[in-house]
Amino acid sequence: MNLSNRLESMQFSTIRKLAPFAEDAKKRGVSVYHLNIGQPDIHTPSTFMEGINNFTDKVLKYENSQGMDPLIESFIKYYLEWNIKLSKSEILVTNGGSEAILFAFMAICDPGDEIIIPEPFYTNYNGLADLASVKVIPFITKAEDGFHLPSKDEITSKITKKTRAIMVSNPGNPTGVVYTQAEIRMLADIVKENDIFLISDEVYREFVYDDLKYTSALYMKDIEDKIILIDSISKRYSACGARIGLVASKHKHLMAQMIKLGQSRLCVPVIEQVAAANLINTPKSYFTEVKKEYEERRNILYKYLLKIPGVVCEKPTGAFYIVAKLPVKSAEDFAKWLLTDFNYNNKTVMVAPAQGFYATKGLGINEIRLSYCLNTTALKDAMEILGIAIKKYVELNN
8 A cells, every 4th residue: 555645755854864773883882972963961940840740630631722821821921031022812832843833834834835944954844844735945055154044135036926934943953043133134024025924943042152142033023923933942941852832923813723723633731731831930040051051062062073174164153053064975874884883982973964954955965963962071072083983984985
């Protein structure tokens, strides 16, 4: 029997598809440093577990499809700290940021419609677009420009009658770019002039370095009803496994209709909602310390990359990723080799080939995305090993 074309054409996750090789390496006794995935090792705030411990209901029942009131109220309070004013009707709690993106695609697009996205972009945008039968239309951003946006004309040249939105990640995954206020204003002008949406994935807003200023799309007051905000607790609270996200918009009809999608999966898990609602009580010192830690890790990783002959990269200014060009023909072959044929002192590293972060065929073939979610000691060791591995791989393949 045949499977659906949707499933057959969908790509495997670039971040996860080499996982079986990593598991095999571990079974052989090789320690693997995971630089491939944005899984923070920072402790989840104690407020999360306190929320669980305070749950006393005798029956674990269904909750509202929109989300539990205490959680929505905590999000409203959180956004006010960022000078973003949202009401209850403008928020839908989702199973992580991924469901929020899928809901946004499904809510504004019919099959065959198009979403314009700067590449490289978070690889799951491709998979989620496939699920929604949406076509991703990329435009290129370049490392030598710090992955900042190209000209307005270059972006608008991608707009067709089927375009429904521009989507950006700010701060960016996988590039670590932080868009300027002028860039967000340019996007606002484009969506306003073309009557399309701006989907703004802002899950990394806490991670902006070098004293740069974070600009939310919702700061553009004249296009508030054209903005769809994607968010998640996964990164800022190091709570990836909780799967609590949200989609928010001031487009009243959009949010009223999107509840239908929430109803189709009944509700988001209740225990996680209860715990997440208590995260608003996390001390501000938590974020200060976490940001300082990630900035130090960023500096370590970038310093080590600059020392490796043939590696080209730009210093990221946000999130906790970097895209680096390697002196190899195939980053995917190199990434696999790291797990199957290489180890140094019985240790190796796992990286994410960057090809899957592009929609344009042929791009990213010799690039990798690295995540600096390891502690500083482990990160230094991992980067030493990566440098040795690149040198050896180049020697073997020349």
